[in-house]
Amino acid sequence: MNRTKILVVDDEEGYRKVLYNALTERGFQVKTAASGEEALAEFKKNSFSLIVIDMKLPGSIDGLELLQRAKEMNNASILIMTAYGGIDTAVEAMRRGAFNYITKPFSIDEIMLNIERMIEQNKIIEENNYLHSELEKAFGRKTIIGNSKEIQKVMDMISRVAFSSATVLITGESGTGKELVARAIHFNGNRKHKKFVVINCATLSEHLLESELFGHVRGAFTGAIKDKKGLFEEADGGTLFMDEIGDIPTPVQAKILRVLQEGEFIPLGDTVARNVDVRIIAATNQHLLKKVRDKEFREDLYYRLNVINIKMPPLRERKEDIPLLIKHFIEKYNKKENKQIKGLSPETEMELYKYHWPGNVRELENAIERAVTLTNEPIIPLHVILPIVRKEDGNNMLLDDLLSHPYKEARKKALDVFNTKYVMNIINKNSGNVTNAARECKIERQYLQRMLKKYAIKSRQII
Numbered sequence: 058m059n060r061t062k063i064l065v066v067d068d069e070e071g072y073r074k075v076l077y078n079a080l081t082e083r084g085f086q087v088k089t090a091a092s093g094e095e096a097l098a099e100f101k102k103n104s105f106s107l108i109v110i111d112m113k114l115p116g117s118i119d120g121l122e123l124l125q126r127a128k129e130m131n132n133a134s135i136l137i138m139t140a141y142g143g144i145d146t147a148v149e150a151m152r153r154g155a156f157n158y159i160t161k162p163f164s165i166d167e168i169m170l171n172i173e174r175m176i177e178q179n180k181i182i183e184e185n186n187y188l189h190s191e192l193e194k195a196f197g198r199k200t201i202i203g204n205s206k207e208i209q210k211v212m213d214m215i216s217r218v219a220f221s222s223a224t225v226l227i228t229g230e231s232g233t234g235k236e237l238v239a240r241a242i243h244f245n246g247n248r249k250h251k252k253f254v255v256i257n258c259a260t261l262s263e264h265l266l267e268s269e270l271f272g273h274v275r276g277a278f279t280g281a282i283k284d285k286k287g288l289f290e291e292a293d294g295g296t297l298f299m300d301e302i303g304d305i306p307t308p309v310q311a312k313i314l315r316v317l318q319e320g321e322f323i324p325l326g327d328t329v330a331r332n333v334d335v336r337i338i339a340a341t342n343q344h345l346l347k348k349v350r351d352k353e354f355r356e357d358l359y360y361r362l363n364v365i366n367i368k369m370p371p372l373r374e375r376k377e378d379i380p381l382l383i384k385h386f387i388e389k390y391n392k393k394e395n396k397q398i399k400g401l402s403p404e405t406e407m408e409l410y411k412y413h414w415p416g417n418v419r420e421l422e423n424a425i426e427r428a429v430t431l432t433n434e435p436i437i438p439l440h441v442i443l444p445i446v447r448k449e450d451g452n453n454m455l456l457d458d459l460l461s462h463p464y465k466e467a468r469k470k471a472l473d474v475f476n477t478k479y480v481m482n483i484i485n486k487n488s489g490n491v492t493n494a495a496r497e498c499k500i501e502r503q504y505l506q507r508m509l510k511k512y513a514i515k516s517r518q519i520i
């Protein structure tokens with residue numbers, strides 16, 4: 058039987074009967090009421106998904122008032138029936154939240170079409186609510202693990218700023234959780250039903266970055282074969298998270314400033330400005346003020362971005378969070394890898410505690426992921442962790458471990474080991490300068506940036 062419960066409210070017995078029969082025949086659970094008072098009594102006993110209300114009802118509660126009460130007491134979709142000439146009241150009912158109206162007399166097909174549409178709309182709303190609650194679970198405040206004073210301060214800031222629209226600048230080393238915090242701000246505030254859009258400003262060339270952010274119209278440049286919406290428009294009503302904001306070229310900085318000041322921008326090749334309401338959360342692992350002093354970053358933009366500043370502490374300054382994070386990541390990767398690892402041996406945990414974690418939480422997460430994949434016992438032993446935390450001398454040990462793994466998996470992990478070593482070496486050789494390092498090893502700077510991030514390798518001295 059269909060679980061959709063429908064209430065039909067009409068004082069005309071003929072309509073009540075016809076609708077009751079037509080709807081029960083199609084498997085719905087149907088109740089009827091001959092007046093507003095009877096309908097209110099039904100609301101107390103049942104929770105309806107759909108309510109069909111005739112606008113003209115006897116007694117002290119008319120159709121409009123019943124609609125109001127139905128909205129307050131039941132989270133139902135409402136369809137209005139009105140006699141010919143009652144259009145004004147029907148329009149008022151729509152204004153007050155009715156789904157649609159039909160004029161009497163109507164055919165069964167006509168009312169069924171409306172009911173099917175209402176059911177479809179309810180399904181979409183339910184799915185949407187479910188997805189939002191899942192997103193909140195995945196990105197809400199609770200996903201930020203840590204009991205240290207430093208992390209508690211960050212949590213406190215998140216609660217305080219989530220409901221405002223002020224621009225936030227999140228600073229801190231790579232892998233400290235800047236994006237996680239940006240998501241938590243979005244999903245805990247009143248923009249959570251709109252989009253959270255992410256752009257990594259360091260991985261795009263100036264031209265691509267501009268077109269990504271502001272969009273373009275057809276013919277704006279060779280290859281622009283159709284209009285394309287930019288991310289500012291995409292995030293309208295929601296939040297745009299601009300990661301690595303320090304890498305934005307100066308001409309694009311001016312355009313971002315305009316969005317912050319006027320709430321408007323012009324897509325590439327267009328002449329008309331578009332208005333948007335977007336909250337910007339920016340993040341950087343660079344010393345932005347130093348860039349301002351070196352004239353590489355606009356001072357006015359810096360102050361516009363830095364309305365609220367959240368500093369992410371490096372993991373080595375809040376080591377008391379390490380045990381909780383380890384537990385969290387073991388649970389996460391147990392689920393993913395379908396394993397039942399219980400924890401680490403005490404000496405293994407001590408090794409992780411002693412390590413200085415230059416790649417911060419991301420590096421710890423990667424370490425636990427690799428350890429969980431490589432371990433088949435309930436407790437992760439020391440020899441699995443050692444090569445991970447002592448990358449320099451441990452990679453050969455890790456390669457030996459891989460010999461017992463399936464070929465494809467082993468090849469991927471071996472490539473990871475090689476990439477990590479190669480990238481660390483080239484970055485060190487170039488004193489942390491990514492552009493020079495990329496030039497020397499003949500790869501795109503953006504590609505090198507992606508590898509740095511993937512393998513949690515720090516490129517330069519950070520704030």
Ligand SMILES: Nc1ncnc2c1ncn2[C@@H]1O[C@H](COP(=O)(O)OP(=O)(O)OP(=O)(O)O)[C@@H](O)[C@H]1O
Pocket residue numbers: 200201202203229230231232233234235236237238300340342385418419422510
């Ligand atoms: N406190 C935390 N609790 C749980 N997971 C965390 C925490 N901090 C970071 N992580 C995890 O570590 C990884 C890196 O975090 P995130 O991408 O937010 O860092 P980031 O500072 O934005 O890095 P980058 O500067 O390189 O972009 C993510 O998988 C994130 O879920």
